[in-house]
Amino acid sequence: MSGRVGKSRGTASNLEQATTTVNERILKECHNLYMDEQNGLITIANTLDLKLLPPRKKITIMLIGNHSAGKSSFINWYIEEHVQRTGVAIETQGFSFVTSGRRRESLTGNATLHLYPHFKPLQEMPGVLDYLSTEISTSKQKKFPLVTFVDSPGLVDGDMSYPFDVNEAILWLSELCDLVFVFFDPIGQALCKRTLNIVEKISETHSEKMRFYLSKADEAGHESDRQRVMMQIVQELCKRPGLNRTGFDMPTIYIPNPTKPNRCVNQIEEVCKDIEKTINQTIQNTLNTLEKDCEKIGALVDEAIWRDNCAKSSNYRAVFKGGFLYVLSITLPLALLLNLFVGVVSEKFLQSMLGNSGYDMLKMYLAPVRTFWRGVPEEQRIYAGVFLILLAFLLVYLARASSKMTSTLSRKQKRTLLENQEYVQSVVKAKKKSLYTEYLQQTVSDHDL
Structure with missing residues (x-):
């Protein structure tokens, strides 16, 4: 009888040690998933300005x-x-x-x-x-x-x-x-x-x-x-x-x-049970936190990609708007100078230089400026010219302001983000799932998993 009791105690002790070993390894592997220097969650999270704390072992x-x-x-x-x-x-x-x-x-x-x-x-x-x-x-x-x-x-x-x-x-x-x-x-x-x-x-x-x-x-x-x-x-x-x-x-x-x-x-065994209960709760909390941190990283990568796409669209609009204003800032003083040049050069000379079609296009281009210039009294034309020049400088300033670019991710940075997201979703979450299964196998039947 005493031999049977001793054998049952030995079996219980071996089972407890095996359970402890499994739980010890689960916490250690969770810790390593965070602390790995290359692909650890903390390293990945730092690139996204997310601060994570490694779980204790x-x-x-x-x-x-x-x-x-x-x-x-x-x-x-x-x-x-x-x-x-x-x-x-x-x-x-x-x-x-x-x-x-x-x-x-x-x-x-x-x-x-x-x-x-x-x-x-x-x-x-x-x-x-x-x-x-x-x-x-x-x-x-x-x-x-x-x-x-x-x-x-x-x-x-x-x-x-x-x-x-x-x-x-x-x-x-x-x-x-x-x-x-x-x-x-x-x-x-x-x-x-x-x-x-x-x-x-x-x-x-x-x-x-x-x-x-x-x-x-x-x-x-x-x-x-x-x-x-x-x-x-x-x-x-x-x-x-x-x-x-x-x-x-x-x-x-x-x-x-x-x-x-x-x-x-x-009731000293109750103390041992309380310790064991806290260990089990810590393992569950660690695995749950691991999954939540994976979700945070995935969401932050999606957000970073979305912000980058928005920045690129904004840059395209800025380039178009700034380019238009730059062209306009050049066109105004150039049209003014051409109008003055046409005013002092004979039509025959221009027709011989540009041809009839080219001369007609020049007149069409200068028509708005000539109309504006004719409406300005002779004594005020110098002020009008200064105004057009200042307007050109203002357009240059507006062009520079509106064409201000937002920094975007390089191809390498974007590829790294997506690779990290893929690693977290496919490797880390899969590892978390297998660890959870291994933890639960200690207490429930295989057909319940």
């Missing part, structure tokens, strides 16, 4: 709570490796990132920010960089390859001084984390005001991220003692407007110890 969970609330112990239990020091006397002094990698390694503050560039603003907070570290573990237990834990300093009241503004740092990190676990210690300072103040502040904008747990529940005494502690914590939380909400849930958790059985209900 892991979810980030921050643990906060009072001094010795069991945050580090939970991380060690989850990854099944002792990477975080624990104990009342050994409290986390700064922020420690715990993530899965190829080999066991510890990183300092600068190396941490190189590993997590989106956390770089932390270095602008005085003192934080010196108390920033990363622990890389080779553990593949549970869903750890898809999770980065952020272990925060233990919070206490009174005259305790931190080497940096711990409140500001926690609030800033909560903006980037996917989940915020709040651990209340039933023995220590469960009602630590600093913890409650930070929790209320985070809850004002990100209540959906927050999860509350009564940690070390096995050390709270009898069931009645646990219930009393929980009631005190819940009452204190509900006194605050930002935390007074319906459906308040606070599971009781503790680190299981096979050598020390306990009748206290342990």
Whole structure:
């Protein structure tokens, strides 16, 4: 019987690892679709003045709570490796990132920010960089390859001084984390005001991220003692407007110890399920965002092509309008000069030079100018001539203004845009579809897809 149970547990563990591997690869491939240097969505989007953010390959969970609330112990239990020091006397002094990698390694503050560039603003907070570290573990237990834990300093009241503004740092990190676990210690300072103040502040904008747990529940005494502690914590939380909400849930958790059985209900597996649920939701959101970004790029390419076609049509009209005004600006002074020339040269000379037909065409061309010129009094003809010359200059100015060209795409630019659009529509969207199918195959039958 025990062999059958052990075999079923081993099968479940293998299935969980296989699922984790598939989900890890899906998030990694989505990330690569954005970050590829040549055909990545970010590179393509930049050519269209569209800013895209690459999806993360892991979810980030921050643990906060009072001094010795069991945050580090939970991380060690989850990854099944002792990477975080624990104990009342050994409290986390700064922020420690715990993530899965190829080999066991510890990183300092600068190396941490190189590993997590989106956390770089932390270095602008005085003192934080010196108390920033990363622990890389080779553990593949549970869903750890898809999770980065952020272990925060233990919070206490009174005259305790931190080497940096711990409140500001926690609030800033909560903006980037996917989940915020709040651990209340039933023995220590469960009602630590600093913890409650930070929790209320985070809850004002990100209540959906927050999860509350009564940690070390096995050390709270009898069931009645646990219930009393929980009631005190819940009452204190509900006194605050930002935390007074319906459906308040606070599971009781503790680190299981096979050598020390306990009748206290342990809901620590609910934490694991919550992590798994968030991972699945992140994968779905990532795939959905991938499709939306593909649609944005396709729409922007269509818009760019349409604007280019409109610009070309506008340029054609501008060339025609400007050309007409240029011709008119030349024709007016030329006609005036020819009219003056014809006035001082005999008709016989012109007929001998141009022939009868050419002379007739010249008279027809000059007829409007001669009519205008005859209507101008002799003493005012000099002013009329100046007026026609100024009019010619005005027409030149209008011709230049109306023939102003709008920049258009070159053939190479247009071809690149269309090739990018084709790549996004045919390759990236097809890849997204196959990844979605692969993700769903883990839970539904093939005939449902």
